[in-house]
Amino acid sequence: MVRAFEPDSQNRHRSVPLQDTITRIPGYPRKLVIFKIPASSYWWVRYYADSHIYKRTTKTESKRDALEAAKRFYDDINLRMHGVSVFEGLPIDTNAAEVIPFRKVTHLLMEFEKAKVERKQLAKLTYQNIELRMDKHILPFFGHMDILSINYKTLDEFLQMLSKLEPKLSISTISNYMGLVRKVLQHAARYSYVKHIPEFPKVGVEDRPRGWFNVGEYKQITKISKKFAGKRIEWRFHGEKEEESYFCEVGGKLGPNDRLIKRYQMTKDLSDLIVFMVNSYIRPTDIRNMQHKHVEVIKREWTYLRLTLPPSKGHSFPITTMPWAVKVYERICRRQEVELGRPVEPTDYVFMTQAKSRDNAIKSLAKQFDIVLDATGLKVSNVGEPRSLYSLRHSSIMFRLMFGRTVDTLTLARNARTSPEMIDRFYAAPLQGEMNIGELQSKRRPRPWE
Numbered sequence: 001m002v003r004a005f006e007p008d009s010q011n012r013h014r015s016v017p018l019q020d021t022i023t024r025i026p027g028y029p030r031k032l033v034i035f036k037i038p039a040s041s042y043w044w045v046r047y048y049a050d051s052h053i054y055k056r057t058t059k060t061e062s063k064r065d066a067l068e069a070a071k072r073f074y075d076d077i078n079l080r081m082h083g084v085s086v087f088e089g090l091p092i093d094t095n096a097a098e099v100i101p102f103r104k105v106t107h108l109l110m111e112f113e114k115a116k117v118e119r120k121q122l123a124k125l126t127y128q129n130i131e132l133r134m135d136k137h138i139l140p141f142f143g144h145m146d147i148l149s150i151n152y153k154t155l156d157e158f159l160q161m162l163s164k165l166e167p168k169l170s171i172s173t174i175s176n177y178m179g180l181v182r183k184v185l186q187h188a189a190r191y192s193y194v195k196h197i198p199e200f201p202k203v204g205v206e207d208r209p210r211g212w213f214n215v216g217e218y219k220q221i222t223k224i225s226k227k228f229a230g231k232r233i234e235w236r237f238h239g240e241k242e243e244e245s246y247f248c249e250v251g252g253k254l255g256p257n258d259r260l261i262k263r264y265q266m267t268k269d270l271s272d273l274i275v276f277m278v279n280s281y282i283r284p285t286d287i288r289n290m291q292h293k294h295v296e297v298i299k300r301e302w303t304y305l306r307l308t309l310p311p312s313k314g315h316s317f318p319i320t321t322m323p324w325a326v327k328v329y330e331r332i333c334r335r336q337e338v339e340l341g342r343p344v345e346p347t348d349y350v351f352m353t354q355a356k357s358r359d360n361a362i363k364s365l366a367k368q369f370d371i372v373l374d375a376t377g378l379k380v381s382n383v384g385e386p387r388s389l390y391s392l393r394h395s396s397i398m399f400r401l402m403f404g405r406t407v408d409t410l411t412l413a414r415n416a417r418t419s420p421e422m423i424d425r426f427y428a429a430p431l432q433g434e435m436n437i438g439e440l441q442s443k444r445r446p447r448p449w450e
Contacts, residue, residue, distance in 0.1 A: 056146055105188045274369075
């Protein structure tokens with residue numbers, strides 16, 4: 001009986017050997033074979049030795065030449081363990097005598113990245129995304145390859161494989177996959193497993209500006225989030241497809257074709273979060289980590305919050321908020337004092353302080369926000385850009401560009417913990433001349449001598 005988690009032959013990875021091409025080499029161990037894979041027109045060679053599987057392209061479409069290459073590969077594996085390489089016709093350093101599979105270097109890299117998570121230098125979610133992509137496409141393709149055998153041709157074959165996947169991957173996703181492969185090879189260089197990193201095929205750049213909310217849309221989501229605060233919302237299916245699902249308040253009768261999927265508890269944290277993010281430039285990841293000790297209320301000539309948050313995206317500058325963020329923060333503190341029955345502590349989290357974990361906190365807020373977007377019909381912008389919690393940060397930056405007087409991009413970028421280039425490429429991409437018509441039509445004051 002086939003287990004449910006086992007993929008069928010049509011869904012197998014493009015680096016899996018084609019069964020009818022697997023060929024043993026006469027006179028050599030049975031574990032030395034050549035084969036072809038869907039991702040490449042070349043023959044490949046595979047050999048199991050010393051509890052490892054080694055794999056390499058033969059760089060030829062001729063089966064006869066592939067058989068000869070397999071014999072040289074067999075000699076290479078065994079001789080390299082004694083410090084000599086004949087596959088490329090060159091001696092190799094005895095310090096690098098061991099054949100190093102790509103999978104081994106990947107394991108070392110992931111240990112390195114995990115240590116960064118423990119030092120709070122890398123977000124746990126980022127680590128999980130790296131791990132997911134390694135397991136999904138990178139290791140199935142490169143896993144058992146000798147790290148020294150990876151060259152431009154191998155990398156280009158991997159790129160072509162990614163480009164042909166269904167559903168289609170975006171340019172940025174493909175670029176991320178290639179970047180992770182480069183990261184593994186760079187880590188191999190740190191350990192002196194390779195002397196040079198091969199040239200990588202160019203993927204291209206695809207700028208995808210983030211979705212944002214204009215003033216009218218911002219007022220809509222704020223109004224609905226306040227209306228839903230404290231209520232339970234039902235997720236229902238009207239038919240068989242997920243596209244036919246909808247959200248509604250608890251209590252309504254189910255129609256003959258409706259069925260209840262799940263109930264969600266809406267919180268007051270969401271309505272406060274929407275206003276807070278639009279007035280503070282923070283990222284959704286900052287919500288996860290923000291504690292009261294990171295927030296300082298400043299009431300002098302100017303009223304604002306100084307947010308000294310843990311570093312994010314390589315930036316550690318304090319963030320200065322808009323005045324309205326102060327009112328929201330003070331309201332949050334008053335509410336938490338009532339809910340907790342005590343004054344807020346410096347180590348209490350600002351949002352969803354009573355959540356079981358910070359992962360649960362951010363997931364709950366993201367789902368609640370998705371419900372609000374569904375209720376307002378604002379999940380996607382007029383130009384097809386999907387919206388999420390990150391759109392609130394985008395809106396914050398756009399509002400300053402549209403309504404701020406003489407705000408220079410460098411100051412805005414520093415305060416938003418990003419770079420002027422990123423603001424120009426992504427956040428300010430929707431900015432049009434008509435949005436700042438006042439600035440375009442403004443006139444200088446005449447000078448006394450004019």
